[in-house]
Amino acid sequence: MREFYLIEIAKKMLKVERENVIVGIGEDDCAVVRIGNKNVVMTADCLHEKTDFPSGIKPEEIGHLALAVNLSDLAGCGAKPSFFLYTITLTRDTDEEKFRGILRGMRDLADRYDVAVIGGDTDFGDELHISGFAIGEAERFVTQSGAKVGDYVCVTGLLGKAQLSLEQLFSGYDRDEIAYPESLFKPEPRIKEGIEIAKHANAMTDISDSLAISLNLIAEKSNVGIEIYENSITLDHLLGYVDYEKALELFLYAGGDYELVYTSKQCQHVKIGKVVEGSGVWLIRKDGRREKIEFKGFSHR
Amino acid sequence: MREFYLIEIAKKMLKVERENVIVGIGEDDCAVVRIGNKNVVMTADCLHEKTDFPSGIKPEEIGHLALAVNLSDLAGCGAKPSFFLYTITLTRDTDEEKFRGILRGMRDLADRYDVAVIGGDTDFGDELHISGFAIGEAERFVTQSGAKVGDYVCVTGLLGKAQLSLEQLFSGYDRDEIAYPESLFKPEPRIKEGIEIAKHANAMTDISDSLAISLNLIAEKSNVGIEIYENSITLDHLLGYVDYEKALELFLYAGGDYELVYTSKQCQHVKIGKVVEGSGVWLIRKDGRREKIEFKGFSHR
Numbered sequence: 001m002r003e004f005y006l007i008e009i010a011k012k013m014l015k016v017e018r019e020n021v022i023v024g025i026g027e028d029d030c031a032v033v034r035i036g037n038k039n040v041v042m043t044a045d046c047l048h049e050k051t052d053f054p055s056g057i058k059p060e061e062i063g064h065l066a067l068a069v070n071l072s073d074l075a076g077c078g079a080k081p082s083f084f085l086y087t088i089t090l091t092r093d094t095d096e097e098k099f100r101g102i103l104r105g106m107r108d109l110a111d112r113y114d115v116a117v118i119g120g121d122t123d124f125g126d127e128l129h130i131s132g133f134a135i136g137e138a139e140r141f142v143t144q145s146g147a148k149v150g151d152y153v154c155v156t157g158l159l160g161k162a163q164l165s166l167e168q169l170f171s172g173y174d175r176d177e178i179a180y181p182e183s184l185f186k187p188e189p190r191i192k193e194g195i196e197i198a199k200h201a202n203a204m205t206d207i208s209d210s211l212a213i214s215l216n217l218i219a220e221k222s223n224v225g226i227e228i229y230e231n232s233i234t235l236d237h238l239l240g241y242v243d244y245e246k247a248l249e250l251f252l253y254a255g256g257d258y259e260l261v262y263t264s265k266q267c268q269h270v271k272i273g274k275v276v277e278g279s280g281v282w283l284i285r286k287d288g289r290r291e292k293i294e295f296k297g298f299s300h301r
Numbered sequence: 302m303r304e305f306y307l308i309e310i311a312k313k314m315l316k317v318e319r320e321n322v323i324v325g326i327g328e329d330d331c332a333v334v335r336i337g338n339k340n341v342v343m344t345a346d347c348l349h350e351k352t353d354f355p356s357g358i359k360p361e362e363i364g365h366l367a368l369a370v371n372l373s374d375l376a377g378c379g380a381k382p383s384f385f386l387y388t389i390t391l392t393r394d395t396d397e398e399k400f401r402g403i404l405r406g407m408r409d410l411a412d413r414y415d416v417a418v419i420g421g422d423t424d425f426g427d428e429l430h431i432s433g434f435a436i437g438e439a440e441r442f443v444t445q446s447g448a449k450v451g452d453y454v455c456v457t458g459l460l461g462k463a464q465l466s467l468e469q470l471f472s473g474y475d476r477d478e479i480a481y482p483e484s485l486f487k488p489e490p491r492i493k494e495g496i497e498i499a500k501h502a503n504a505m506t507d508i509s510d511s512l513a514i515s516l517n518l519i520a521e522k523s524n525v526g527i528e529i530y531e532n533s534i535t536l537d538h539l540l541g542y543v544d545y546e547k548a549l550e551l552f553l554y555a556g557g558d559y560e561l562v563y564t565s566k567q568c569q570h571v572k573i574g575k576v577v578e579g580s581g582v583w584l585i586r587k588d589g590r591r592e593k594i595e596f597k598g599f600s601h602r
Contacts, residue, residue, distance in 0.1 A: 006391075006400060006423045013404045014411075014418040020383070021417050031419035033384055035438070036337025042419065044434055046388035048426050082321070083334055087347035087432040090307075099307060103314045110315075116322050117315040118332035118343065121432075122307045125349050131388040131422075131432035133345055137336070 028143045029076040029205055041079035041136045045069045049128035054166055054184055056175040059101025060108070061185045062130070067106045069208070070134035071113065071189035072258045076206035077143065078198020079136030081191065084110060085119035089129040102130075113191050140198050142262070144214075147203035147222035151263035153273035156193045158237045159211055160247065163254030163298055168241070179241055187258040193269070197262050204262035209255045210297025215281045218263065225278035226263075228252075228293065230286050232272045252283070255297050329444045330377040330506055342380035342437045346370045350429035355467055355485055357476040360402025361409070362486045363431070368407045370509070371435035372414065372490035373559045377507035378444065379499020380437030382492065385411060386420035390430040403431075414492050441499050443563070445515075448504035448523035452564035454574035457494045459538045460512055461548065464555030464599055469542070480542055488559040494570070498563050505563035510556045511598030516582045519564065526579035527564075529553075529594065531587050533573045553584070556598050 011026030018024075022039070023032035030043040047053065047066055057065075067084060074081045086106070090099060110117050115134075161183035168178040175181055182188075190206070197204055203222055205214045219226045230248070238247035263275050281293040312327030319325075323340070324333035331344040348354065348367055358366075368385060375382045387407070391400060400423075411418050416435075462484035469479040476482055483489075491507070498505055504523055506515045520527045531549070539548035564576050574585075582594040 003423055007421075009397070009401065010404055010421050010423065013401065014408055014421070016417050018417045021419055024417070025419050025421060031384070031386065033417075033419060035341060035383075036339045038337045040336060042384070042386060042434075042436070044386040044388050044420050044432075045422050046390065046424060046432065048390065048424065050426070051424070082336075083332070083343070085332065085343060085345040085434060087345050089347065089349065089430065096310070100310065100314065103311055107315055116317050116319045116325070116334075118322055118326050118334060119345050120308075120311050120315070120326060121346050122304055122311065123347060123349070123352070125351070125428060125430070127427055129390065129426070129430060131345075131347065133343075133386060133432075133434035135343070135436075 023143060029073045030079065032141055039138050039141055041074055041077050041138050041141055043070055043073040044131065044133045045073060046129065046131040054169055057185055059098045060105030063102035063105030064109050064186050066130040066132050067109045068187055068189045068258065070132040071191055072206040072208065074134050074136040075190045075194030076204055076260055077138060077141045078194050078204060079138040079141060080195055081113055081115045081134055081136040083135040084115050084117045085133045087121040087131045089123055089125040089127070091126065091128055092124050138198065142198045142201050142204040144203055144205045144218045145221035147218050147224050147263040147275045149224055149275050149277050151202055151265060151275040152267045152271050153226055153228065153261065153263050153275060154267040154269045154271050155259050155261045156190050156269045157257065157259045158234060159207065159257050159259060160238050160250030160254045162187065162256030163250050164238055164241055166256070183257060187256065189258055190260045194260055197260065197268065200266055201262040201264040204260055207255065207257060207259050207261055210253045211261060212252050212281065212293045213295055213297045214261050215293065216295040219279060219281050225276045226273060226281045227276050227284050228273035228282065229284050234270065252293060253297050324444060330374040331380065333442055340439050340442055342375055342378050342439050342442055343434070344371055344374035345432065345434050346374060347430065347432040355470055358486055360399045361406035364403035364406025365410050365487050367431040367433050368410050369488055369490045369559060371433040372492055373507040373509065375435050375437040376491045376495030377505055377561055378439060378442045379495045379505060380439040380442060381496055382414055382416045382435055382437040384436040385416050385418045386434045388422040388432045390424055390426040390428070392427065392429055393425050439499065443499045443502050443505040445504055445506045445519045446522035448519050448525050448564040448576045450525055450576055450578050452503055452566060452576040453568045453572050454527055454529065454562065454564050454576060455568040455570050455572050456560055456562045457491050457570045458558065458560045459535060460508065460558050460560060461539050461551030461555045463488060463557030464551050465539055465542055484558060488557065490559050491561045495561055498561065498569065501567055502563040502565040505561060508556065508558055508560050508562055511554045512562060513553050513582065513594045514596055514598045515562050516594065517596040520580060520582050526577045527574060527582045528577050528585050529574035529583065530585050535571065553594060554598050
């Protein structure tokens with residue numbers, strides 16, 4: 001994916017050695033810096049109408065998503081979110097009620113996790129666009145690079161629901177007919193789970209693009225291999241809608257579910273695999289065949 | 302200006318009482334929060350190709366501007382900048398060299414002020430767009446609301462240069478023919494000045510939209526009046542290009558110069574007026590007439 005190539009360029013050009021920068025640009029979901037005696041975790045993420053908002057989305061859900069995508073990054077590091085700032089570009093025909101709806105969605109999610117929205121910049125352009133910037137704190141934070149051989153690989157929930165719903169929408173279903181509207185329009189960032197997991201996990205990240213991409217990042221950065229066992233994967237939530245191989249593809253290569261994947265000696269959630277010696281990410285089929293899980297995902301965001 | 306109306310809506314909807322939020326949304330150039338034992342100052346600002354980048358701008362200058370506009374906000378609070386994150390939307394035809402140029406401009410400015418660029422999100426859309434988030438620290442920070450009757454009103458430099466240059470560009474001049482290309486394409490945020498001024502000023506803000514808007518914000522929020530003396534205003538830098546009344550208009554109502562305006566018992570820079578009892582912002586003409594300085598500016602950003 002071209003985005004990852006550009007991240008590599010940015011990482012090379014902008015990386016600095018600084019005593020107060022613990023995790024710098026391009027290294028992980030979030031940056032981690034020291035301010036006073038605190039680990040402060042920061043992330044920036046942006047969403048666009050055409051590429052990131054499914055058709056039929058309500059203003060409240062746009063505001064929710066803009067905050068949720070950033071909180072999910074913080075959750076992936078095990079941080080407790082504290083503050084949020086946004087910049088929003090409205091199209092010139094946006095009415096006040098839509099703007100209020102977006103802010104309402106943002107506020108409702110912020111309130112639930114005790115996040116203070118402390119700043120915003122509003123202007124006008126050709127496409128609705130929201131950039132968010134979230135700041136949190138973490139006593140112990142977890143990156144993608146600490147996975148250890150022997151760790152279990154675990155996910156906080158079932159995967160593929162958002163992409164399945166999106167594809168149903170593309171194929172002509174209305175938003176009240178699709179399988180998992182909440183997963184698509186109002187996904188819940190796994191804040192509390194992230195904070196709990198950070199107490200014991202060796203590596204963690206949120207699944208924003210796909211499980212495959214998240215696992216490949218963990219494997220590469222931790223210099224380990226990862227095996228996922230087909231036997232351990234639950235696909236029942238998808239099988240009522242698509243066939244088995246499509247369901248498996250959604251599970252591995254779909255994004256948008258805002259779940260977390262982590263490696264740890266203890267699994268509090270769904271155990272799907274193990275960290276092994278070597279490199280690469282592998283699907284161990286029920287019949288024992290090893291298939292490479294590639295670095296790819298549906299890029300609907 | 303419609304933007305200010307929307308800021309008021311956001312302020313009403315999103316404002317929260319929180320022990321660790323000292324300056325919240327919509328109150329000032331920046332938010333100020335407590336993290337550990339530090340005053341942490343944060344701001345978010347975004348720029349668009351069509352509305353914010355003058356024609357003929359180089360990629361390096363785009364990167365410079367995206368960071369500079371945020372550093373200028375921090376300077377307006379007297380904060381020392383520490384960290385920066387960005388989100389950038391590239392058009393699909395952007396080549397790698399342009400992307401590198403933008404990052405180079407950002408990096409060069411960041412390096413000069415010891416700012417670590419710690420995060421970025423890159424995606425694609427219809428218009429080049431950069432949102433920036435800057436984080437700084439301030440032992441003593443200065444807001445727009447502390448002006449005291451008897452304070453001098455001071456500006457860090459000559460105003461109107463960026464808008465004059467922009468209008469020359471609009472009228473068909475090339476970028477090497479305009480009066481102040483540096484002011485337009487590569488303005489310098491007044492970081493060092495802001496930190497110095499914060500040691501004694503009662504109110505301060507950067508002049509992003511216009512002197513008129515900055516002064517009106519200070520007067521309103523501080524519950525004071527402000528008098529600007531025509532006698533004290535220097536227009537020589539504009540008079541070679543436009544007539545006197547146009548020069549005065551540029552000085553009062555033009556933006557983009559990235560200078561700071563502050564009120565203090567001591568003036569380290571150009572003294573242009575005084576804080577008085579009452580309300581509103583007034584131009585005291587050479588002949589003694591009082592003219593209201595309205596809340597308006599050229600909105601080229």
